[in-house]
Amino acid sequence: MQKNILIITGITFLLEFYVYQAFRTVVSNPWLRTAYWIITILTYAYFIFEVMSFRREDRDHHRVQIVASLFLIFILPKLFVVFFLFIEDISRFFRYLFTFFAQPETYYPERRKFMSLTGLAIAGVFSILIIDGIAFGKYRHRVRKVKLKIAGLPDVFKGYKIIQISDIHAGSFFNPAKLQPAIDLIKAQDADMVLFTGDMVNNYAQEFEPFVKMFAEIKAKDGKFSVLGNHDYGDYAKWRTQADKDRNIPFLTELQQQAGFELLRNEHRVIQRGEEKIYLLGVENWGIKPFPQYGDLNKAVAGIPVSAVKILMSHDPTHFDEIVKKHPANVQLTLSGHTHGMQFGLDLKNVRWSPVQYRYKKWADLYESEGKYLYVNRGFGVIGFPGRVGIEPEITLFELQ
Template structure:
């Protein structure tokens, strides 16, 4: 498939480079700068091609693909932005040339072209820097999101109960577990009553979590730590040497998570007891729209739970909420999900929230309400693919129930 697209990719890159080089030409006549520009570009293209043709699909080391993703977003995406700005400028000039054929207007073209070129390259450079910042620092900028959530029929003993949610660790994307120590400390500083992990502890292989067991063992919560599986935890994105090895991947991951102190819920529930009162935590396996697996069985998970009981559901994929949960007769007040990561890119401000992922997942980050039920989508703890975060920082969510 990729081989068939190569001619189109090559033509697209030529057009892209033509436009960006026009901006460079508009700003300088220095031959050494122009030569340096092409030498840098040819070197980077050589590295990208080398990484692409030497990629081993069977490798379990993510660094090769991370380098490929990183160079793509740092080097090519900013050029697309530059080209779009220059193209818009060219279209405006074309319109002016057709409808305002005056010497005064024509005289303005070179200076305006220079300004547009400088602005486009500056914005492209800023975007490139933001991608670099996201790799080096952004993926470690964990923040605390605090919410007070009203749970219908919540027993008095659970008023003020503190639940911490994390999601999408993707431990295989981190080469140095110790760099996440600050995030572990942030969680413990919240002194949670209960810690909930909503899936994707690994990218594909259970062994990815082995170096992180000791780190996540440090997490403390008065009433324990509960977890569910996400789509990546089933090993569907990995290459295994045998069916037996594949079949042992999930049991191995569960054992490792148990060593770190988590109890993994697989279409079942856990009762949290305070005196004679109960809070029900429900955990389903992954349920997502195709091509994501639909292993979640909500009917099985809620068996034996009183209809009027206070309930919180852990379900990795937020599409489960709209497709099944909000109309389910079990009457679940709050669903906690992850999965989207906020695409690790976007604007996540107080009054402005945007990410490309919202065109696939309308409920992609923060709190939503529908049919009198609530869904919270965590922005994720880790990264996958592009090994960084730009504008959408990794999240630790603290819920206070009332």
Template sequence: MAKRAILILSLFLIGDIYFYQAIITITQNPLFHIGYWLIDLLLIAGIISIVFIRRAGDSVQRFIAVLITAMLLLFVPKLFSFPILLAEDIVRLFRSFPARSIYVSEATLAIGGVIFLVIVFGLTRGKHFYKVRKETIYFPDLPEAFDGFTITQLSDIHSGSWSDTKGVQKGIDLANDQNSDLLLFTGDLVNNMASEMDPWIVSFTKLKAPYGKYAVLGNHDYGDYIKWESSAAKDANLRRLKEIHAEMGFKLLLNETVTIAKQGQSIALIGVENWGKSGFHQYGDLKKATANIPDDSFKLLMSHDPSHWDEVTIHKQHVHLTLAGHTHGMQFGIELFGFKWSPIQYFYKQWAGLYTKDGKYLYVNRGFGYHGLKGRVGMWPEITVLTLKRTTDNTADIMLETNLPDQMATRKSYIRQD
């Protein structure tokens, strides 16, 4: 963590120094100059305190949230402005370094201002700017009765972060409007405590799906990130969280499998507890969950952390489709015209959207709620709708080579030839 903090600080300082050049080109007022660096020093002091002062608690988490928000507002606009000033310096290099152009500096500040406003939108309206993302996935061995079967996936609710009742209801209504056959929730119902969900139980009870609602636990659901007065209190919190799932009408799968039946055929729905790499707890037990499933069953797995797919699932028995969440897309990134980027991709190979390898699929939901950063910028909250389709003899399987960020696999597309 210390190395990452140093890298972030280095980028911050480089962006700061360049952006400051635009400031002093436009104004020579010393109050602006002093204020500019004073704000930076306070932010840097906050970052250093988080790295070297290791304490838990709600107050520390609130401080981290404020710090992240401040970094986005101050750092990101400067980062986007940096290439403009760097390009100007390259031109100045070949012209014996004349004075900076006031027009370039004004353009730099204007671009920084636009980015600043985009971030403000993300921190205010973006937290409930829900997007429905749809994928159709084809399988040669999908039972015929499930051809066209639809699944709505929600993930990472993080109810402890919410304050806008209308905003949350907007997302619930949108999820219901998809009219999917099955509704699956892939973990992180709360930030830390089961009581965070109390104001929202009735609302989530209204989610409907004819073939049922199922859920698994995420890393935050165990209460591992706050200090409890006793182990008994922590255990009681987890028991209460499990009860809340039942009160909302969700069947919580704890390293177990249920059968989803339709017209005399069935698929296996598997749910494991949280399993993650890089210090996250590994409560999930795929072997236990699949112990009694026939090898030729069509298998659908819910596992909160996508690293479980990469580290465990694809190396075990054939699981056709895994649904995960956890990453939130870092709640910050860019998705435009097929281009997708977020800092989270430097920590997770699979972090948002659909992935495939060896005929096995993974879908990573970007999250319904938010945590840490009190909003979303570019990585909008997501409601996923997946349609399962069965391939037939008159289906042409065309492989489209796609250079995914993790360089793992190709994306399949199918064209019907009647």
């Protein structure tokens, strides 16, 4: 452990010393140079203090957010500076070799202010984007409207409106009131049904308590339904006793009921218009290990005709490729979340990229495979990094056709 700390400390010192070369090239004032080191040392001291003193049993996710924010605002952007300095140093080295062999007087070229300025400017822009994502980005909820043609949909259900939200992660928000505009946006859609596809909390059911009244404001003609996500089980927390953990899901279930959500755990409900029916299925979390595999689609579809229209709530999108699309029950539409779009990336009309795509092939928006649909919601809240850059929080409105 001590060896690893020494290695990390050594690498960090070299990184900071290297970055300082760019700062020194651009800034000549000795007081500003001194201020740079004072701020750097104090920031690292606080960062190390938070990391070393953090205990999982503290139940304070906001400390995780502070550490993540410091890293993304203050440390990670410096890699851009390192990149530009490294490119310049390669150039300087070859220019030195040229003078060494071709000219009588040898000298090592000085750094060019342009390259240092470019590296620092890009690092600054990156930091500003992160700050904006923390302060404002996570509250820029938007409604994405999706019209879906589902084979065999009874005429009476054409135009049926479903709202999907996912991954609230209630414990990540300091001020619940700032989510009121998003709640009002959901209410304004006047949906027939509202579905929540998992991760209501980060770990502890009580995280959702301050939000119960707010989410209870949302109404839907055919009800509000939810499933559990991997975070809802409390598996990432350190519990004082097993009994405390055992009470977590029942308490979360009770809070969701107060907010008007009916939790489906490997079961289904019938949505009926006259003599016509569609079926809503909800399974527990099923993901590629180490994520839990509690979902039981066989149990959820028991007694449902194969020809019936079925909508499945399943938190993790990997469930679709691994189980759902091949299942003989013929589930036409699966709604998932889980990925958050990694809360960072590009999400334009013709360009969509996020680092999360290297872990999940299906990570945002609508996919079709073997005649079945999967929709992956970008998430309502945040986890870890307390912001969103380029991947806005999502409220999805489906209209069945």
